[in-house]
Amino acid sequence: MTKFKCLILIEREVGRDYRHAVSKVLVNSGCLYSLAWGIGCSAWDDSVDWAFLEAYDFGAYPEEKFVMTTWHEEESLEEAVEFAKHCTEYSEVKLDDILVLDFAHYERGDFIKKLYLTA
Template sequence: MTETPHYLHLPPGSPLPDIGHLSPFRALVIIEAQVESGWQGKVSDWLVQSGCLYMMAWGHDCTTWDDSVDIANLEAFDYGDIPDECDVFTTWHADESLGEVFDFCKRHARHPVVDLPRVVLVHVALHSDATCMIEAYAAA
């Protein structure tokens, strides 16, 4: 049975909560609102610093999120060698349905060195929709 994901609603520009207790984890960033690039960079740094080791992006401008998280991971190691157990994998899913990305997260998002038992749904949107997102993840 698949563990229920942790749902986190992040309105654009909002402060970022402490989620380090979930480390290590997979994050599916669901972008349903436009965000400023500076805040996106902060979210990317926060994900890396919080223990995200596999980030999947879906939604508005999702193709920029994998680059943003990749840069945050490089910066965390001063653009030097990144230990295998700290290397963050990133994907973007512009041409897939959210259900397909939920399925990808469940079946294929694996880190080659670290077990990632927890999933965090990071919902970047104006309004929270925890019940719908968690039910859709369970159904995928």
Template sequence: MQEKPVKYLYLQPDAALPELAGLQRFKLILIVESEVSQMWMWEASRWLVLSGCRYMLAWGKECGAWQEAVDEANLERFDYGEIPEEDVVMTTSHEDDDLEEVFWFAKNRAKHPAQDLAETLMVHIGETDKRTEFEDLYKST
């Protein structure tokens, strides 16, 4: 399956979470450059899982905590019972990697065990929008 171009979504810390229209099941690159409240991180994790995130690569501040929160959100979604294989959310955190390495991994190694994820969403949480910078970096890897 041909991978579609990456979509970019910029969020300010603790901002309202928009509806993710037009996405079904997708791969997520989460770039966290700003601190957020713990409540917002958990709310955002639930939002991502319910919106169709099935593979999340977290990079930046507290990326290990984000990985835990997304894992927990998916368990919670299924009342801590058995999760259907197609709804398993794969998660990785990349605290020791450069962003270029995360982009390469997303393109070349991040595969879901039960389905092809042709769509990739890049969610950037920070103080300023860096769409052009991150899209250019993604294309160059």
């Protein structure tokens, strides 16, 4: 995966330091679109924004490296997944690859995959 979008699902508390560390890894790994849904999703949106700014020392950055961020606190899980699949155009780069980070209390990878494939 070189350029990708990341859907972050949060259904449990995640510490600020860990959130920031994950955000930095996303930015440094080629994430160009980050979508956050669930508990504290706006904090994830901000965290990825800050990680992006830090990556370029709060200065100029290449436009093709800009990370678009959105948060979806008033939407259902299904709506957020549908947005991730259908509404994440990024300039001329087609973001077919998606990474899903699911901070839940139980494993539900098959359920999330089915939601995405049927969206």
